[in-house]
Amino acid sequence: MRVRLEDVARATGVSPKTVSRVLNEESSVKESTRQKVLAAMESMNYRPSPAARGLAGSRSFLVAMLYDNNDNPASTYLAEVQDGVLDACDAHRYSMMACPLRMRGQDFIRRVDALVFDHHIDGVIMTPPLTDYAPLLQRLKEHGVPYSSISPVQRDSSIGVCMDEQQAAKALVMQLVELGHRRIAHILGIANHGASRWRMAGYKDALAAAGIPFDAQYVVQGEFSFGSGVLAARELFALPELPTAIFAANDDMAAGVMWAANERGLKVPRDLSVCGFDDTPLATQLWPPLTTVRQPSREMGKLAALQLMELLRGRGPGLLVQVPYALQMRESTARAP
Amino acid sequence: MRVRLEDVARATGVSPKTVSRVLNEESSVKESTRQKVLAAMESMNYRPSPAARGLAGSRSFLVAMLYDNNDNPASTYLAEVQDGVLDACDAHRYSMMACPLRMRGQDFIRRVDALVFDHHIDGVIMTPPLTDYAPLLQRLKEHGVPYSSISPVQRDSSIGVCMDEQQAAKALVMQLVELGHRRIAHILGIANHGASRWRMAGYKDALAAAGIPFDAQYVVQGEFSFGSGVLAARELFALPELPTAIFAANDDMAAGVMWAANERGLKVPRDLSVCGFDDTPLATQLWPPLTTVRQPSREMGKLAALQLMELLRGRGPGLLVQVPYALQMRESTARAP
């Protein structure tokens, strides 16, 4: 009923082991044999059994995508990343298991162990903030499971994908400066996220480059959520001298700022310019459309997965590749009032 | 190194097969034996190997979540559903594979076959519009793979979860009527989605109940996306007599309507009431916050998965359960001008 490796072997007149070699792209197979086997596989529509491969061999052809599951603030982001990862897996005949992790407590240890022991996963792809969660990384290293990180803070010693967020943030704020803004506020993301750090650093860089003194009262804490954007904006609106522009560390918070601006009777962008970061779908669904930085999440997921698979297939060490950003200047920013 | 079933057997003094029986919750094991085995498993921290179970047995303890991947308009929705599904899987020691399907062409056949043959998946969970895609359903039936549907159009003969969307839509539009609206427009979703049908039907029900004659010019086609909402709204704004309220078939389109209203200089809700459906995060991130219907996507994913697993475990036939809706009256709707 099912076409097995043995069937292909018989049809080709070689031993099962040779077919196995072809399947696993081992180099010690004569090209002519390889072609014959490949042809037979094709014509017989042979599909290897992952279960058998996993049981007999050391590889499972399974990778896990780990993500933080505290709430799900950035579900769009995760969905896009996951899509990219699946894309790459598909191309390389890997399968992916999605695995939300709660960072609090020991839960994540159990989960990771389960993945490693039960499923024998070959590798892991992670999104922030997991990428820099030391206990997790350590556990993975102990298990000898390779991992690929998306936008990790620690950029050495890891493979994956990143974007020059600091440069991007700087460029964005420079645009605000160009528009004549001097009192530019920033809303920070969650403290231990690399994204928060870089975007803040870029903000400072831009101010410095423009010769605008850094003023701590224009920097308020947020936590990447819409609600935190609203709160942060209210805080800023309570200052004696209102900022003329607000750079929120992500789009959700920027949306919160616009919400709060409406509430307060401020007209965006006439009275206040607002910009975010990420270019989520939300950015173009707000009125006015949000100026932001495009982060190619899908592409990044794909690249991270590809790097991992390069490594798993023994084709080189895997790299930390960088993707380009792109400023999206839209109508939420305008000349300073 | 790894604790195997055999180790547990030896420790308990029974045969491996008996341990296997306990593992699989077969009924023909004496309670006292069961307890002993269970205790040993626990203390030895035994974890069965999915690969071995899949290879030897007929079950894989794998379910697949299938979803449509045309673009990814409703990524929030899918992310929530997936989260719920994973939750349920976790509780029942199943694993889940996410599997985006492109409905165009034959691609999906290949993919489904791959899932069934390669991974021996035990069952499938689907989201609209896959739930009613005949070729897919047929293929699954041919393979004898049970499936659980989320909001299927065909409500007989399938297990899964649904919501009374028609009733919900009716109730929502009734609220508009209560607010004094008479010219209420509706923006349709994608044609073959059940959601489009039900929401439209509810809209008609409400008009009928209120004695308002149905006027076809107030119903325009959309496709669930923000952009289509904008276009549809512009169409409505070109009518000689503008509607005073617009019920969009989902939140994204409602956001598009609000965008178009802004563009046109209409003030929501003063000049125009707007409402959507789904209660995505977007709904509370718009200004003003959007009146809509809460659909518990996460819960629905979980329930659909649970129903499937009930079936798989042979605990009853599995049902099509219904979840309650909840109107979310917010500031995007107000008394008719």
Place this chain on the structure above:
DNA sequence: ACGCAAATTGACAGCGCTGACATTTCTGTC
């Protein structure tokens, strides 16, 4: 205490593949 069906347990092969190691078939060399 005895017999019989039902309840419980066990023996054993084998799921489809790969790892370790053995064997055969090529190379090029002198």
Place this chain on the structure above:
DNA sequence: GACAGAAATGTCAGCGCTGTCAATTTGCGT
């Protein structure tokens, strides 16, 4: 043309579990 060494291929056991079917134990009526 014989030979060492590399290249290519083959043999075989076994990964950890479950299906099949056989064996044993138990419960119960007489």
